[in-house]
Amino acid sequence: MIVLPFRFARLSALGIPHGVTKRDPSLPVSGSVSGNATLSIVLANRRAWWERLGVPLEQTVFARQVHGTQVTVVTASERGRGALEPSTGIPESDALVTTERNLPLAVICADCVPVLLYAPDVPAIGVVHAGWRGTVGGITRQAVRILCNEFSARPERLLAFLGPSIGPCCYEVGEEVITAWVARGPSGRHQAVLSRNGRAIFDLWRANELLLIEEGIVPEHIERSAICTRCHAEEWFSYRANGARAGAQAAVIALP
Numbered sequence: 001m002i003v004l005p006f007r008f009a010r011l012s013a014l015g016i017p018h019g020v021t022k023r024d025p026s027l028p029v030s031g032s033v034s035g036n037a038t039l040s041i042v043l044a045n046r047r048a049w050w051e052r053l054g055v056p057l058e059q060t061v062f063a064r065q066v067h068g069t070q071v072t073v074v075t076a077s078e079r080g081r082g083a084l085e086p087s088t089g090i091p092e093s094d095a096l097v098t099t100e101r102n103l104p105l106a107v108i109c110a111d112c113v114p115v116l117l118y119a120p121d122v123p124a125i126g127v128v129h130a131g132w133r134g135t136v137g138g139i140t141r142q143a144v145r146i147l148c149n150e151f152s153a154r155p156e157r158l159l160a161f162l163g164p165s166i167g168p169c170c171y172e173v174g175e176e177v178i179t180a181w182v183a184r185g186p187s188g189r190h191q192a193v194l195s196r197n198g199r200a201i202f203d204l205w206r207a208n209e210l211l212l213i214e215e216g217i218v219p220e221h222i223e224r225s226a227i228c229t230r231c232h233a234e235e236w237f238s239y240r241a242n243g244a245r246a247g248a249q250a251a252v253i254a255l256p
């Protein structure tokens, strides 16, 4: 049975091509689309997944992610960067936004939160890679600001989707993570800090929701997959469950 990408019902209903790739045991290295295998295997897996996504791989723009807070506006001249040759991806970016149609954007994650953004009034899209460093730095907020400031997207119209990633069930962190978040986080930031058995837990899902809400996104317009990659490491690539060599999934969105 073919493994299909994860999709958000609301985005599908709106006709927005998108999805998050998963593990597929029938593919080499379980269908990882980044890093842990030879380039030819990674590209074969990307081709297999992009066919299932119904999105042209050769047109897709990838970022060279650095766990930073840089958001890059992607134009048609960047079409295909990083898709077939990772070194040509958009440098030092952990979020991409565009108003260009048929220009898919992708981020790679394995526990980090992939955030998809859709501004129907522009229209414009964005994709964000938010691990703890990016979340503490406010990358999701920054992506919303770029959509609103540069493209005049209205925050109250904006839709946001948090893809499969490590959940509050599993994300124990060091105190330095919590300290950094509390020092810089949005209002309500303590809602993203939990504790279990004396260990600090950082709720990346709530943290990113709070960043979105602070920018004026309506809570009802934020949807979480609520799938923890570590709890379901047989279906998803999880850095915490399997280490850096285990592979990664991709989150993709395009304006039709």
Ligand SMILES: [Zn+2]
Binding pocket: 166, 167, 168, 169, 170, 228, 229, 230, 231, 232
């Ligand atoms: Zn979990």
